[in-house]
Amino acid sequence: MEHSEPTEQADGGSALNGHFDRTGKRPVPGGSGCASAAASACAPQPPRAEPGAPRPVMESWREERTRSVEDNQTSLPSLAAAYTTILRGLGEDPQRQGLLKTPWRAATAMQFFTKGYQEKIIDVLNDAIFDEDHDEMVIVKDIDMFSMCEHHLVPIFGRVHIGYLPNKRVLGLSKLARIVEIYSRRLQVQERLTKQIAVAITEALKPTGVGVVIEATHMCMVMRGVQKMNSKTVTSTMLGVFREDPKTRDEFLALIRS
């Protein structure tokens, strides 16, 4: 397990720390880390799968958006029509006063809940990376997170705790929360969300280590199905020195618990 250090890495300049398996050729961010690595591994390519081929689990943090702000306006009528169908299919009367504009409200709401698809990390981060000679842990905890379960289209909400050990570069603190927003406002699985946040920070800053812990309540388990009111799901991703050094990990976990 290598440190997530830039440039001269055996796996083509990737700062991913090799701890998750890839199902396809992953694009690796260009930038200072790729000078000496194989050119093909560095060429940013959108990870679109060929039909039938397994799609890569993780999208690169530099991947193009799948949606634009203009798309939102053009998809609104069909989304509203879909919601009208749903209301009818549930046995409700879409013409009654309380439901008259519900298809439009619900469509706009759903677009808001998935606005992460129209944002790119790189837009958010470019200006807020600073050179700072700091090598102690930086933690931002209790970031409220709201996402949508991709299996049932029902909300997930909880808290994210992020910690990283800078390696000469620090990030504006709110940018950590913005990274959380971009990835959480999508149809998600909590495991993937945790990993995406960690990988984005790693690839942006090339820190010595990153730790992300998410504790969330899944309405799909609380409102339906097993109906366990108080259940919480906790996932974590530890990269770099957080993974290798138990003491660093312990310090991070103790600090987010206090």
Next chain:
Amino acid sequence: MNGHSNRKVNDTVEEFHRNNSFNGLVIDTKNSAELRQHGTSREEDADECRLPALEAAYASILRELGEDAGRQGLLRTPLRAAKAMQFLTKGYHETIEDILNNAIFDEDHDEMVIVKNIDVFSLCEHHLVPFFGKVHIGYIPNKKVVGLSKLARIVEIFSRRLQVQERLTKQIAVGISQALEPKGVAVVIEAAHMCMIMRGVQKMNSRTVTSTMLGVYLEDPKTREEFLSLSKSA
């Protein structure tokens, strides 16, 4: 229709409660049946045949949101989401008579009975986004008590619909009134609305509290106070 078939009916029922003494709590069944009437077009057996239309609607939603509906995680999502939505609105084909029939007992008890902290989950009818919280129910029996879980089941019937918190509170109270004819019913709901927390104003800690007081709870402030303090204890 979820009680909206005739708005005048609501006013009539309200006036009726306000102007009558506790004897008058026996509500005219025809009027208030309308109040708690729900979408009559929803039968339990029809759920299966409605599923394909719901599925197609969800598939189209996934596409329009910019997602790849063919990826592994989303392959069966339209079906799951459709079934989930049907579950979350299953209150439409349940009625109070079905669940209460055998659980009303003659008991010579005329003190307050409170069931509190009943978890409630509903769907905002404006944004189709959940709201959830706790319900506290109190009633003063008039020779007839009800099985305690039936109060929670009544909450379930009315909450598993497209709702507005004010209407939900009233429907629960009126439902209990009709079934038991007690001296008074009080219902308080405190809920968090995801439409306010996840979007829009995005106020994380906001909570909405609504209450309905019928009969002696409406008329006698001391009774109401007793209920409120007993249901609030930490």
